Amino acid sequence: MxxxxxxxxxxxxxxxxxxxxxxxxxxxxxxxxxxxxxxxxxxxxxxxxxxxxxxxxxxxxxxxxxxxxxxxxxxxxxxxxxxxxxxGEPPDIGRKVDEYWNILPQFASIKHSERAVRFLQEVPDPDNPNWLPFKELILDEPMITAIRSKYSRQERQSLEESWSFTGICRAFAKSDNLGLKLFAxxxxxxxxxxxxxxxxxxxxxxxxxxxxxxxxxxxxxxxxxxxxxxxxxxxxxxxxxxxxxxxxxxxxxxxxxxxxxxxxxxxxxxxxxxxxxxxxxxxxxxxxx
Known part of the structure; x- marks a missing residue:
């Protein structure tokens, strides 16, 4: 073999x-x-x-x-x-590229920040230099507020769902393109x-x-x-x-x-x-x- x-x-x-x-x-x-x-x-x-x-x-x-x-x-x-x-057409492509590269990472950065905060609260020595990469992930509250103010919770969830594997398969299933339907x-x-x-x-x-x-x-x-x-x-x-x-x-x-x-x-x-x-x-x- x-x-x-x-x-x-x-x-x-x-x-x-x-x-x-x-x-x-x-x-x-x-x-x-x-x-x-x-x-x-x-x-x-x-x-x-x-x-x-x-x-x-x-x-x-x-x-x-x-x-x-x-x-x-x-x-x-x-x-x-x-x-x-x-x-899709160029405007649709541009919108999706912005979602993928700019908007979704902002949502993710809040989650990363929250996890880092919880981690540092639980370790015995949060000031240890080994944990500096975690501190770099923490966003200040004004930045978190600014990100969240742009989109409601429902809008954030909807956007994240549309980019999930299931969401993309669902979109393909509704397509007029038979090839995309099969990928669903x-x-x-x-x-x-x-x-x-x-x-x-x-x-x-x-x-x-x-x-x-x-x-x-x-x-x-x-x-x-x-x-x-x-x-x-x-x-x-x-x-x-x-x-x-x-x-x-x-x-x-x-x-x-x-x-x-x-x-x-x-x-x-x-x-x-x-x-x-x-x-x-x-x-x-x-x-x-």
Missing amino acids: ERIFKSWSGLASHFIGECFDVAKPFIDERYSGLDPLIRFVAAQLYIDCHLSSESILLLIREQKEWDTDLVARSVMEGSLKFTYMLQ NLAHGYGMSSHLIHKDADGIGMVWDRFRRDPERQTAVKLGHSARVVSDVCTFAKLRLFSLLRACQQPTDSIGTIEQRYQELLFDELAKAGKQFTDIEYSLHGQPG
Whole structure:
């Protein structure tokens, strides 16, 4: 299996790298086709998702498929936020970029401040120099009042909800775009990854169940699991590039051209691994138990 994982991770890395190369001119600071703030914020989120995607592929290469789900959840959420942000007419995009980059961080800064205050109240030596980073988070009351005076509690909650994973999926579900409607179905996978992140009984149980299976089923599910993650990494790379090109009013046919080059060696092989898992898990062995 080592050869397979190296092949998948290497090819997928090249695939998302080619997507990044197409995107690069449009996130470069010299690009003038977008409002400067929109371009800057889009660039930071695009780059961050790409770097995390590379981390996922390194984990796949090392056969750490469970840990990939933790980082993949972050890339999934970042990619959906990127798509949501760049969806619509320029005024709508500008408003959402301002919400994401300027307004929501202000709300978060109040929460960070409150946590820091509670922390310093509970530690035995609050003046210890080790706690200086916590003191830097504390806002003075006039600043907190100024932030809160701009928005009511209901407005703050509504804005935070609209930028949550569930809120974005809900917005996509109402879209006239069939592709965006389908992304609303990601809520199930996002919820399942929560069990792994929080190390609850369901999350630990999924890992435990994997190792109870016979060798044939273990191999099939390991390959199927990894193939799904690699496929998702590539899909979200395409989604980010498509959203960026569309916002820049550029043709998107380059995505299909890149994809075609990797169809036989990567995407067909990922699909085969998924089918093999289904055949072995359900057809030959019945329902998993």
